[in-house]
Amino acid sequence: MSRTNSKGMMRAPVRLLVVFSGLLIAGMLVLRFAVLPHVDARLNTLHGPVSQPVAANVQAFHANTFVADMHADSLLWGRDLERRHQRGHVDLPRLRAGGVDLQVFSAVTSVPRGLNYNRNSSDSDSLPLLFIASWRQPSTWFSPKQRALAQAAELVRLAESAAIKLVLRRGDLSAEGLKALLALEGMHALNGRAQALDELHEAGYRMMGLTHFFDNEVAGSAHGVEQYGLTDFGRSLLPRMEELGITLDLAHASPAAFADTLRFAKQPVVVSHGGVRGTCPGPRNLSDDQLRALARNGGLVGIGYWDGAVCDASIAGIVRALLYAIRIAGIDHVGLGSDFDGTISAPFDTSGLPRLTAALLDAGLPQADVAKVLGGNLRRVLAGNLPQ
Numbered sequence: 001m002s003r004t005n006s007k008g009m010m011r012a013p014v015r016l017l018v019v020f021s022g023l024l025i026a027g028m029l030v031l032r033f034a035v036l037p038h039v040d041a042r043l044n045t046l047h048g049p050v051s052q053p054v055a056a057n058v059q060a061f062h063a064n065t066f067v068a069d070m071h072a073d074s075l076l077w078g079r080d081l082e083r084r085h086q087r088g089h090v091d092l093p094r095l096r097a098g099g100v101d102l103q104v105f106s107a108v109t110s111v112p113r114g115l116n117y118n119r120n121s122s123d124s125d126s127l128p129l130l131f132i133a134s135w136r137q138p139s140t141w142f143s144p145k146q147r148a149l150a151q152a153a154e155l156v157r158l159a160e161s162a163a164i165k166l167v168l169r170r171g172d173l174s175a176e177g178l179k180a181l182l183a184l185e186g187m188h189a190l191n192g193r194a195q196a197l198d199e200l201h202e203a204g205y206r207m208m209g210l211t212h213f214f215d216n217e218v219a220g221s222a223h224g225v226e227q228y229g230l231t232d233f234g235r236s237l238l239p240r241m242e243e244l245g246i247t248l249d250l251a252h253a254s255p256a257a258f259a260d261t262l263r264f265a266k267q268p269v270v271v272s273h274g275g276v277r278g279t280c281p282g283p284r285n286l287s288d289d290q291l292r293a294l295a296r297n298g299g300l301v302g303i304g305y306w307d308g309a310v311c312d313a314s315i316a317g318i319v320r321a322l323l324y325a326i327r328i329a330g331i332d333h334v335g336l337g338s339d340f341d342g343t344i345s346a347p348f349d350t351s352g353l354p355r356l357t358a359a360l361l362d363a364g365l366p367q368a369d370v371a372k373v374l375g376g377n378l379r380r381v382l383a384g385n386l387p388q
């Protein structure tokens, strides 16, 4: 009797373990293949006609032009970027269809809950579930730096398996075909440690935004609580960033951090994705004075494709912001910064980029100027900043 009892007592926990494991596996499958694609599709959307033909001569001009986009968050969603998807804005087939030569892939590593443009603290983080749902290793579940390293490793693996070149040094910009550059959205991922800069550079990062949605150890954010300038720690990092060939990104930076950085930066900086207050007032969009300061620095602003950047998120609205930025900063200081896959609604996905080229030509911009906006300016800045 005692034997039967002990057998019975053994069986119950084993059965429980089997049931628990089954539920866990079922839960992980549902998260990965149902919940995550659903959230991705709901947050990264399109509006307006999905495809619209472009004249053959415009298509030919676009195909022969170096086309570069300064900001897409496509790595975040754990999508297989080698396959063409019905959701989101960017994958390799659609980049090729859109005639893109260089895509900057930005790694998002922390997003406060209740995200807004005006005031966010660093107290909360909505990303653990996304990193669990996308089956990333447990080290990434609660660590921004590990999230940055994981997304870098994913892009490196993609570059090894697919026909895409990871740009690490100047010469890589001249490689044939599609190229990718790795960017960090917010230097909170350094966790206040200067040494992390070298680790992330080693992992492939060649562009870094000072801040994302909250103030951090490096600088204040345009959407932070205090919105302070560049900290002493942040200032101490600038020479090393320039030495390593990491381009500084002032998107999301507070006005004070923007001004401080331009005072100390020796190399051109970018504002990878944003808008201009001249066509769309808002805390993250650049004033005319900021545009002029950016031009003096030799850098450039990437105009985004979403409502918060251009107020009118149509192709006409994007062209209006581009032309305004060109008028104030000059033709050498403006580029494209879609924010594709950054939880936005865009008027086209990356395969529709020739439509923007057509609209810029229709607006009367000469081909040479359009080529600068489409990618020539970013190529110039990166060629000057990247290591040999």
Ligand SMILES: [Zn+2]
Pocket: 185, 251, 252, 273, 339, 342
């Ligand atoms: Zn952003």
